[in-house]
Amino acid sequence: MIRILLADDQALVRGALAALLDLETDIEVVAQVGRGDEVVAAARDAGAEVCLLDIEMPGLTGLEAAAALRTELPEVRALIVTTFGRPGYVRRALDAGAAGFVVKDTPAKQLADAVRRVHAGLRVIDPDLAAESLMAGPSPLTVREAEILALALDGSPVATIAGRAHLSEGTVRNHLSSAIGKTGATTRAEAARVAHSNGWL
Amino acid sequence: MIRILLADDQALVRGALAALLDLETDIEVVAQVGRGDEVVAAARDAGAEVCLLDIEMPGLTGLEAAAALRTELPEVRALIVTTFGRPGYVRRALDAGAAGFVVKDTPAKQLADAVRRVHAGLRVIDPDLAAESLMAGPSPLTVREAEILALALDGSPVATIAGRAHLSEGTVRNHLSSAIGKTGATTRAEAARVAHSNGWL
DNA sequence: ACGGCGCCATGACACCTGTCACGGGCAGGT
DNA sequence: ACCTGCCCGTGACAGGTGTCATGGCGCCGT
Numbered sequence: 001m002i003r004i005l006l007a008d009d010q011a012l013v014r015g016a017l018a019a020l021l022d023l024e025t026d027i028e029v030v031a032q033v034g035r036g037d038e039v040v041a042a043a044r045d046a047g048a049e050v051c052l053l054d055i056e057m058p059g060l061t062g063l064e065a066a067a068a069l070r071t072e073l074p075e076v077r078a079l080i081v082t083t084f085g086r087p088g089y090v091r092r093a094l095d096a097g098a099a100g101f102v103v104k105d106t107p108a109k110q111l112a113d114a115v116r117r118v119h120a121g122l123r124v125i126d127p128d129l130a131a132e133s134l135m136a137g138p139s140p141l142t143v144r145e146a147e148i149l150a151l152a153l154d155g156s157p158v159a160t161i162a163g164r165a166h167l168s169e170g171t172v173r174n175h176l177s178s179a180i181g182k183t184g185a186t187t188r189a190e191a192a193r194v195a196h197s198n199g200w201l
Numbered sequence: 202m203i204r205i206l207l208a209d210d211q212a213l214v215r216g217a218l219a220a221l222l223d224l225e226t227d228i229e230v231v232a233q234v235g236r237g238d239e240v241v242a243a244a245r246d247a248g249a250e251v252c253l254l255d256i257e258m259p260g261l262t263g264l265e266a267a268a269a270l271r272t273e274l275p276e277v278r279a280l281i282v283t284t285f286g287r288p289g290y291v292r293r294a295l296d297a298g299a300a301g302f303v304v305k306d307t308p309a310k311q312l313a314d315a316v317r318r319v320h321a322g323l324r325v326i327d328p329d330l331a332a333e334s335l336m337a338g339p340s341p342l343t344v345r346e347a348e349i350l351a352l353a354l355d356g357s358p359v360a361t362i363a364g365r366a367h368l369s370e371g372t373v374r375n376h377l378s379s380a381i382g383k384t385g386a387t388t389r390a391e392a393a394r395v396a397h398s399n400g401w402l
Numbered sequence: 403a404c405g406g407c408g409c410c411a412t413g414a415c416a417c418c419t420g421t422c423a424c425g426g427g428c429a430g431g432t
Numbered sequence: 433a434c435c436t437g438c439c440c441g442t443g444a445c446a447g448g449t450g451t452c453a454t455g456g457c458g459c460c461g462t
Contacts, residue, residue, distance in 0.1 A: 173449070173451085
């Protein structure tokens, strides 16, 4: 019997996945949480063996939760199950110690198989996404550039960004200009969009 | 036995919802589609009585699919089940003839109830979202302003937008300026973000 | 020790944007 | 007929933005 924990901020999806997986005779859903910062405690209390983690969650990201699991409960395996197949996410997930990466538009049948493989110690990675991730390569952005771009995501003017980052306006413009060049964009809004869709933020 | 159709572009969520609803003894999932433009045909072939529609789908939007259902199969009831609780979506869903509106972070237990109520001819609307929708009021944007803002969503410069809309640059700037004023933003990127998160695009 | 790279900053310049004033054309309502 | 509101366009202006050159600081690898 494989004991699994579900982490997804959408209660409906969480409950539906539980119903789906409970149909399998060798899988048992032993815990459900809606926040990333509840994963470790719930996994420990319930004695989970595999954790299905969504990425976009309040509290902690699924990626951060995977990293926390690796240090706190190393024997528990993390399987990222997310809506967005952003190429950069795959690398960051593996770096965080995740054992698998599946997108939400894979057939429902395959989810149970992925859980079993991860439980058996194998790595499971969506093949299309793996190829895309290799094609796109790692993020060309430096840490600061990514930070600034993240602050520019909502379309704030440079002055606001500079204030939030405690930097000079000129410096912000330089970082943005560099990021625009690296992403092949012509505007900081476009650069932010590109970087975000690649999972670089 | 209530015969329902599931429309969601994420196969995993679709399958999971099917598993969840099949647990109910009085509900039967008779069709599943992953695109908006397959809803009407599949509903007719399978003899569905209630259609669960996601909004973000390839082909046709869930809102557009609901409108198509109303004209083609008036006896079939549409229940919008979406990730994003954008206030403007509620109004547009009702205008499109939808019988209900539920967000994906409602408890799983309530979904079956919502289906039963819709099947019985009642309207089901998430109460928080209904309040928010009334607070926010209808979209203040004119049709063109919304179009232009939609083209500005990806951060393209004015010249590109003008080209895509077959308009003068000056006109585009005027529409954008007006939209910025109405949304309370200071940048077109921010205005686009606000309008998008309110479901005005 | 030296060069390379990232980070922060300044200043200057061309260009893009947001705003305003103004005008014409076209519907819908009184 | 009149007014109102939306759509499209022009022109001009202040301010924001993207780019470049330049410089100083710290860190790392050889």
